[in-house]
Amino acid sequence: MKFNKWTLGLAAVGAVSLTSVAQAEEKMMLGSQAAAGLTSTTISGYVDTSAHWNIGRDNFDAPTGADKQDGFNLNVVQVSLSKALDESEWASGYRADFWFGPDANALNTQSVNGHAASDFAIRQAYVALRTPVGNGIDWKVGVFDTIVGYETLESGNNPNYTRSLGFALEPTTHTGLLGTYRFCDSVSASGGIANSFGATINGRNDDNESQKTYMGSVALTAPSDWGWVAGSSLYVGTISGFDSGSPGADGSRDHYYAGLTLATPVAGMKVGAAFDYSHANHIENTSVDNTYVYGLYASFQATEKLSLHARAEYQTSQDNVSPNPDERSEMTLTAQYDLWKNVISRLEIRWDHSENPAFEVNGGPEQDKNTYLVAANLIYKF
Numbered sequence: 001m002k003f004n005k006w007t008l009g010l011a012a013v014g015a016v017s018l019t020s021v022a023q024a025e026e027k028m029m030l031g032s033q034a035a036a037g038l039t040s041t042t043i044s045g046y047v048d049t050s051a052h053w054n055i056g057r058d059n060f061d062a063p064t065g066a067d068k069q070d071g072f073n074l075n076v077v078q079v080s081l082s083k084a085l086d087e088s089e090w091a092s093g094y095r096a097d098f099w100f101g102p103d104a105n106a107l108n109t110q111s112v113n114g115h116a117a118s119d120f121a122i123r124q125a126y127v128a129l130r131t132p133v134g135n136g137i138d139w140k141v142g143v144f145d146t147i148v149g150y151e152t153l154e155s156g157n158n159p160n161y162t163r164s165l166g167f168a169l170e171p172t173t174h175t176g177l178l179g180t181y182r183f184c185d186s187v188s189a190s191g192g193i194a195n196s197f198g199a200t201i202n203g204r205n206d207d208n209e210s211q212k213t214y215m216g217s218v219a220l221t222a223p224s225d226w227g228w229v230a231g232s233s234l235y236v237g238t239i240s241g242f243d244s245g246s247p248g249a250d251g252s253r254d255h256y257y258a259g260l261t262l263a264t265p266v267a268g269m270k271v272g273a274a275f276d277y278s279h280a281n282h283i284e285n286t287s288v289d290n291t292y293v294y295g296l297y298a299s300f301q302a303t304e305k306l307s308l309h310a311r312a313e314y315q316t317s318q319d320n321v322s323p324n325p326d327e328r329s330e331m332t333l334t335a336q337y338d339l340w341k342n343v344i345s346r347l348e349i350r351w352d353h354s355e356n357p358a359f360e361v362n363g364g365p366e367q368d369k370n371t372y373l374v375a376a377n378l379i380y381k382f
Helices: 005-012 018-039 102-107 165-169
Strands: 042-055 071-083 092-100 120-131 137-145 173-184 187-194 213-221 233-243 251-263 269-281 288-301 306-319 326-337 343-356 370-381
Touching: 071 102, 092 102, 102 120, 165 269, 165 288, 165 306, 173 213
Parallel strands: none
Antiparallel strands: 042 071, 042 370, 071 092, 092 120, 120 137, 137 173, 173 187, 187 213, 213 233, 233 251, 251 269, 269 288, 288 306, 306 326, 326 343, 343 370
16 A cells, blocks of 8 residues: 555654554545445335225125225335446446335245244345346346236336236246346347245245246337337246245246237327236145136326226136136226326226135125225325
């Protein structure tokens, strides 16, 4: 380490110690590096609240959650710390999303040594890296959101407030390694490996810890010179592995997904379609489940602040034990009006129909094939 002449002069007369000066300068250097890291860190998040009114009789196992019926709800608070990758060849960054509130328990991402129902969850926590191969490969190492699905874990980024039947079938997060490569502006692909299909952080297959989950996806986006269809996208992905850490999971599972978002000649109008297929082998009862979900979406930006959204789905599930398939369907209509700054405000009407099995009423033997929900949703983003 180099010292200036003034410091050397003070050291010569015993006024200062070169060792102490070196330690002080090292602390200042580390402090400046830490400050630089904090300067590039972004803090963001949201507060998600709702009010539910279940029309008619209370349905105990309604898809929208029995714990939110007929009342006001805090859904979740997300706090995110992140540093995005810059344009350098060996760029690095990170992201950490923390969930607080009732929905954190449903996320089911507690670690193998954690405790459920704590109103706290780590949604994502990964190191982001880039390696200069071709156009650059972007990596995520740690816990990251699943690569399949038309909807995301962040309700405010979805066209509707309540989640779809397809979302309920899909995995949520994985612990592992994911790489993404962009061939051009219109074509990108991802591939990765994770400990398990389920969301439990650091979860393993107890019978074979070396058995992993593998995933891959391809995304196609229509270029800007394709006229009114520009920006439309087609996405396909698959995940295959041991399903540990999910409710009722005790075997291997394969999931296949395809999603399409299509711009239309009508200004502000977009339509979409989603397909989910899950094949599960259960070890305990040697049963095999095959579940299919078909979904249609439509969104219309009526004015600068008003947007309208619709979703319709059909789900069928069949195993090798039950003689009849389980059948469900739902339809959701959502109106969003952004009256306040940074606030998403939505009013939603949802109808669910279950042919087999029917919904339980108040946890008793009585059943009903239909449930109806009117919900209001307010999300403040910061």
